[in-house]
Amino acid sequence: MAAENGEESILNHAETLAAPPTPVDKIFDKCFRTLTFVFTWATVLLLAFIVFRIGGQALPAMKEYGPGLLFSSDWDVNNNQFGIWPQIWGTLYSSLLALVLGGFFGITIAIFLTQDFLPHKLEMVLKNIVELLAAIPSVVYGLWGIYVLIPLLQPTADKLHSSFGWFPLFSTSFSGFGMFSAALVLSIMILPTIAAISQDALRAVPRRTKEAAFGMGATRWEAILRVILPTASGGISGALVLGLGRALGETMALAMLVGNSATVSLSLFSPASTLASLLALNFPEADLNQTGVLMYAACTLLLITLVVNMLGTLIINTTTTKGGER
Amino acid sequence: MNETKNNLLQLPNLERHPFEPRALKSILLSTITVICAILACVPLFSVLVMLIYRGGSRINLELFTALPPTAFQFDGGGISNAIIGTLFMVGIAALITIPFGVLAAIYLAEFGPYSKIATIARFSAKTMSGLPSIIAGVFAYAIMVITMGSYSAWAGGVALAVLMLPTILLTAEETIKMVPKRMKEAAFGMGCTPSQSMTKVVLPMALPGIITGVVLAVARAAGETAPLLFTAIFSEYALEPNDPTASLAVLIYNYSNSTSENQLELAWAASLVLVVLVFILNMVSRWIGSRTRK
Structure with a gap:
């Protein structure tokens, strides 16, 4: 009984910090969580984008020269012959x-x-x-x-x-x-x-x-x-x-x-x-x-x-x- | 007597003799190890001594205020535009990656550590940290230089950002995870809502660790050359963010085989400045790291 009274007096104390979240807090929480989620996705997409972008730029050359380019040793810019x-x-x-x-x-x-x-x-x-x-x-x-x-x-x-x-x-x-x-x-x-x-x-x-x-x-x-x-x-x-x-x-x-x-x-x-x-x-x-x-x-x-x-x-x-x- | 006792108990001979073959082998291997360890320290000291010896004489006010000399200018000149360019591009990269990395790290460490996307993102970040730095340059070339039509400091900053992101993200995740659960x-x-506990309690506690990661990433980015070679390339004029921009690293590379003795000296001086900068950043990150561990 005495303990309950003690608790009550703490709860009634005007300067207590504990409070349930206000609606604004909840909206902020939602936004913040979404933001972190978006950037997590962005990390994955960045890597995918790097591979995709470089691959996309390389595609015409891949089509033109095929895998033969990997095993050829000619590098002649004037005759468009390449090998790496x-x-x-x-x-x-x-x-x-x-x-x-x-x-x-x-x-x-x-x-x-x-x-x-x-x-x-x-x-x-x-x-x-x-x-x-x-x-x-x-x-x-x-x-x-x-x-x-x-x-x-x-x-x-x-x-x-x-x-x-x-x-x-x-x-x-x-x-x-x-x-x-x-x-x-x-x-x-x-x-x-x-x-x-x-x-x-x-x-x-x-x-x-x-x-x-x-x-x-x-x-x-x-x-x-x-x-x-x-x-x-x-x-x-x-x-x-x-x-x-x-x-x-x-x-x-x-x-x-x-x-x-x-x-x-x-x-x-x-x-x-x-x-x-x-x-x-x-x-x-x-x-x-x-x-x-x-x-x-x-x-x-x-x-x-x-x-x-x-x-x-x-x-x-x-x-x-x-x-x-x- | 002793021998018979050993035989009875079938114990191996446990006595050690300093000159038996196995003891000698042990000593030999230890010696080789010591020699290897000393040899491995030689390059560091050799680099430092050479930088001070060849570049030290050029450390004066002019180095930090003047523009680079032409190949026909036999003395004088400085690297002011390269210092500013490096700081500017690393700054852009930091502005992009710090919010990006820290926010993603918060999700990975706190909001969804075991979700599928977190696992994939963690794996992506680890893969990106092993990406050859030149690939970051190729990427920035493909998205910035080709679309904007010219080399620029912005493109250089983006290339550096790709390299800095994984370091910042992964260290931030680690430090956020280390904040005690009871807090x-x-x-x-x-x-508190989860976001409030994150921004008001967890992040302030994890801040030193996050800063350590950022400083390390900045130190690494400041010395990177390959991503800047064909994104920011080089310029002999003062900083113009939309035009080619000089950086310390590319200046060293361009002047390294210059026939002009003056430019070569500047390359050494720029190396000294760069290494001192990088070492200071490393020390700072260590200092912050060691202070928080206590």
Whole structure:
């Protein structure tokens, strides 16, 4: 009874904030909810519109040249002959090279940062440094590549070519601009992505799994190589696939360093060209017909990266949920 | 004695010797790891040192106030129009994407997190975040440059917006989700409508996280070159939003293989300005992020 009286006195208090929503509030609520709903739809439609718009612009060229354009290597603007096979090759080859290098360094750094090699403070410093690598704009990497990396690589590359010229990887002389310099810069650019996602995967490995390995008398590296890495392999492969996705779409560093010559060659020192750099260099001065072909190339690039990225997200999603249940 | 005991219990030899092969292998691998980690830091420091060494001498008032020099002008000149152009286009992109991204994030986090459209939108945003930046440029070219008939700062802003949207949306969703449920329920208990609890309680609490996402997206957009190459291209004159517009990133690209030593120096100086800008933005976002975690 006394409590009821107390409640009443609070409710009767003139300055209470609690109040049922007024009609204006309800209308505002409705509008606000609709607005958020509209923008959610807009996100989906934007992606659809991007694909649709680029696809639409590419359609005439697709009809005219068909899939043959993907596998032809002639690029002759005057005779309206186009082929983007060298660019597709260059995109895939440079990305894979970058993935091998960046993947090795990225995973090694992820292990270094997660397996108690360093005191926590130093770990954070190194983690920040690696993240800052990702913050440097790619055009700055391109500039750095031209004036720092290429002169640095020149002597080693010349030596490799003169001693191992018979080996397909070193079969062309090094002119500076080419696959090797481009892939090296590309690997620096994808390293932070791979390192960051691999770290998440390695941190998700349950402590008891690790301690079980140590309890069996495993050395630190036996535990890492035979227990921790296999357990985290799902997340790490996702990291590699997403790194590959970044490498495939990277434009500026490649346009500045790859040499932009439509060559298909296994050699690391040969100049090459990629889909993204083809777009970057030819779009500004393209006529209508050429724009169609470039849109076709953009479509191809879009398709490759979409597939790779979806694959990566899928791998990470499936493996991390499993990791959580374990 | 010890050995027989071990044999009886069938225990493996648990003693470690510093020079047995497996211990040596462990040491070797650790060394390789340390070397790899140091090697990975080299590019960052090399870039920073080179930027200061080659671009530092041009950091003066003229750099920030003068227009770019022609190829035949052997000294002087600045990058004022590129700085303003970058800020202008990133500003346009932010104006488009902040309301867009935050409103969509509110729906994804709060009003319909498990609805079908939310799942599709989340997937779209993740896919867009992996979109090659040049594709954003191609898209802006197709919708803005072709329809307007000329290169413009607006087209550049739209291209950057496509790149910024996923970052802003996804980080905003994460931070809105992290606001404790009891705060929302307290608001409901006071008779708030869901929108009122969102705008008056949840958003103010999530604001630092949202700002972190925005700042990161801005930092990334400021350094993007590929989407601007054929949407805003470049100009040597002061900002005119309806005409081609200069930006720091495209200036660096255009001057990077210039034969004019003066322009090349400006490219390094512009890189230094850009990297300092991007680093400051990154630090700011980290600072906000770390402050809110406490």
